[in-house]
Amino acid sequence: MTEITSNSSQGSDDGDNSRQWQESAIEIRDGCKSYGRGKNKTQVLNHIDLTVPVGAIYGLLGPSGCGKTTLLSTLVNSLSLDHGSVLICGYKPGTVEAAVPGHRVGFMPQELALMPALTINETLQYFGRIHSLGKEKTKERSEFLLKFLDLPNGVRLISQLSGGQQRRVSFAVALLHEPELLILDEPTVGVDPLLRTNIWEHLNKVSRTTNATIIITTHYIEEARQATRVGLMRRGHLLAEASPQNLMQHFANPSLEDVFLELCLRDGDLDPSAKQNSGFEKETDIEMQPSDAVMTRRQSQASTALVVRLNSSGHHSMLQEPTILNHIKKPWTATSKREKFLSGARISALIVKNIINLTRNVMFLLLAFALPAIQTVLFCVTIGGTPKNLHVAVTNLDNGINFDNVIPKLNYSINIADAYLNELNDEIIIQDAFDTFDAGFGAVEDGDAWGLLYFPENFTVAQIFPDAYNVSERQIHVYMDNTNQQISYTILLQFFAALQRLVVDFASNNFTDVSIVSPLKIEDPVYGSTNPTFTEFMAPGVILTLSYFMAMSLTSVAFVIEKKEGLYNRALVAGVNNLEIMLAHLVTQLAVLIIQVAIILVFMFAVFNIPCEGSMSLVILLSLLQGLCGMTFGYFISVSVEDEMTAFQAAMGVFYPILLLSGIVWPVQGMPIGLQYISYALPQTYACDSIRAILYRGWNLTYFDVYFGFIVTIIWMAIHVSGAALVLTIKH
Ligand SMILES: Nc1ncnc2c1ncn2[C@@H]1O[C@H](COP(=O)(O)OP(=O)(O)OP(=O)(O)O)[C@@H](O)[C@H]1O
Known part of the structure; x- marks a missing residue:
C-alpha cells in the first residue's frame, strides 16, 4: 500500500485563524475498540483517526453498525479505547480539565434516556439542576427550546409524548445548558423535514455565535451538507474527512451519498449494485467487505497534513481543507470550572427526580408497602404454629x-x-x-x-x-x-x-406411694419463653431477610431500569458520578425502607406479639442497616447486569442460599461443618444471632453477640460498594 503525505501548514486561507485550525476540539488517534472475546471478538473501531476543529459542525456519516455510536461513547468516557487516544481539547475524557463528562458537553444518545414518569418541564429542570443553571435560566431556556422544537405543553408527561416528540425533548436536554461541545447521536430521526431544517439552522447558529463544537451522526446523509466537515466512516475507520463541498467537488459528484459510494467502490470491495441498498436513509445499505486500503486523513497536532492512503489500483485523492472557521473568536481552553466530586446541586437533582418517579408510580409504591405487610402476616400466621387435631x-x-x-x-x-x-x-x-x-x-x-x-x-x-x-x-x-x-x-x-x-x-395429691417421679425437672427458662415457638426462632431472621431483600430488589430494579433506558449513562455524561447516583438513591429509598421496616416491626411485635426483652431501638437500627446492606447489594447487582430479568434472577439466586445458610430456617449448628464456615461469612448469620440476643436475652451493644452482627453488616456494605466500584472499573 502506497502512502503519500502532503503538508498543508497554512491549513486555513485565513492567516488569523490558522491557530484555530490547530486547536482541535476532538482528536482521536489510531483508535481501536472491539467487543467480545476470542471467536466472538468484533473489531468495531479500526485504527481510526478523527479531528474535529473547535467550532466545527462535524457530521459523522456511515452505514448502520459502522461504529459511530461506539466512537461517540469513547468521547463521553462511557467506553474507553483498547488502543489509541482520545483527546477533548487536549485532555483525556474523564479528566478534570476536559470537563467531559461534565458541564462542557451536551449529549444526546441514540436511546431516549428520559424518565417516562417525569413531565417535559421536570425533565429539563432535572438537567438544569445537574448543570447548576439556576431556576430562571432553566425556565428561560426551557421556554425557548419548547417553542423552537415545536414541543407540546411542558406539563405533559414524557410517557404521553409521541416517539418524535420524545426525541426532541432528548435533543432539548442536550442543548439546555448551552454546552461548548454537543455530541448528538441521530438527533433528526423521527423529525419532520421542516423541523430538521430548523434544527440544522439552529446548530449553525449555535456554532457561529457561541463557538460550540458539534459532532453529529445522521442517517440522512444529504442533510450533512450543512456540516462544516464530514467524516465518512466505514467498518470502524474513516474513508475521508473534509468539508462536504470539498468532497463533492473533488469527486465531481453533486451528492454526498454518491461520494460515499464512490469511496467504497475505490475500496475495491463494493458491488456497484449495492447503491440501491444503502445503510443511509432511503438509498443505500452497503454490505461492507473487508478492505485493507482506504482513503483517510491524518492530521498531526503540529500541522494539517493530509494523508491519503492508496489502494492497490493506485487511486488517490488529495483534499484541501477550506476555511470554515473564520467566525471563531477564541480557541478552546481547558475549563476553569472545576467540577466538585460531590455536588449538592447534582445530588438534590437526582433526589427530586427519584422522588417524582417514585410517587408517580403508585402501583409500585403500594406493592413496596403491601408486600412486607403481607409477607410478615403470612410468616406469623403460617410458620411456627403448633399443629392441632x-x-x-x-x-x-x-x-x-x-x-x-x-x-x-x-x-x-x-x-x-x-x-x-x-x-x-x-x-x-x-x-x-x-x-x-x-x-x-x-x-x-x-x-x-x-x-x-x-x-x-x-x-x-x-x-x-x-x-x-x-x-x-x-x-x-x-x-x-x-x-x-x-x-x-x-x-x-x-x-x-x-x-x-x-x-x-x-x-x-400426696400419692407418695405411687413412685412416678420424673428425674427431669424443667425450671423456668433463663432466657426465652416457657414454650418457645418456631415463630420466635425464625422471627429475627425473617425481619432481617425482609428488610434486606425488599431493599435489594427495589435498588437493583431501579438502577437497572435507569441503565437500560440510558438515563444512567446520560447522567454520568452530564457530570454526575456513581457515588452521587448511589447517595441519591439511598436517600430516596431510605424513606421507603424506613416505612417498610416500620410495617414489618409493627406486625411482628404489635400484632403478633413476638417478645422483645431488649432495646427496640437496636432492633430498628439493625433492621435498617440490613436494609442498607441489601441496597448496596442491589447496587452491586445492577452494575453487574444489563436487564431487569437478569437482575431478578440474580436476586432470586441469592435469596434462597442466604435464607437457608444464614441459620434463619434451621440452626447453623445443624449444618455440615464446611457449610457452617460459609454460613458465618454471610451478611445475615451474625446479624440474626445479634437480633435474637437483643430480642430474647435483652442484651445490649456491650455483648459480642450483639455488636458483631452490626459490624458484619457494615463490612458487607463496604464489600458490596467496593465490588460495584470494581465492576464499574472493569466494565469501563
Ligand atoms: N455492547 C456491545 N457488545 C457487542 N457488540 C456491540 C456492542 N455495541 C455495539 N456492538 C456492535 O458494534 C458495531 C458498531 O455498533 P455501533 O452502535 O457503534 O454502530 P453505529 O454505527 O452507531 O450503528 P447505527 O447507525 O445503527 O446506530 C455493531 O456491529 C454492533 O452490533
Missing part, C-alpha cells in the same frame, strides 16, 4: 388398681393410664380408642393415626409394685408414624408434657 390411636388395656384393697385408708381406686390420657392436650391430640393392640397399630399403618399409645393390662399396678412386674409392663408403648418430623415432634412433646403434668398431679 392430630389423631392418635389409643389401646388402653390397663385395669387400674383399687387402693381399698392395698391401703384401706385411701379408699381410692386409680387407673394411671386413664389419668395420663386425661393429661393429653385435647386441642392438639385427638384420641381414637381401639380395643386391641392390632386394631390400634392397624390405624397407624393405614395412615388414620399419627401414632399408637399402648397401655398393657397391669400398667398401673406395675407402677406401684415395680418389682413384681417386668419393665415392658411398666411402660407406655408408643408407635409413631415418623413421616412428618414436625408432627411427630409435636405429638412426642405432648406425650412428655402429659407425663410431666401427671407427676405433678400425683405429687400434689
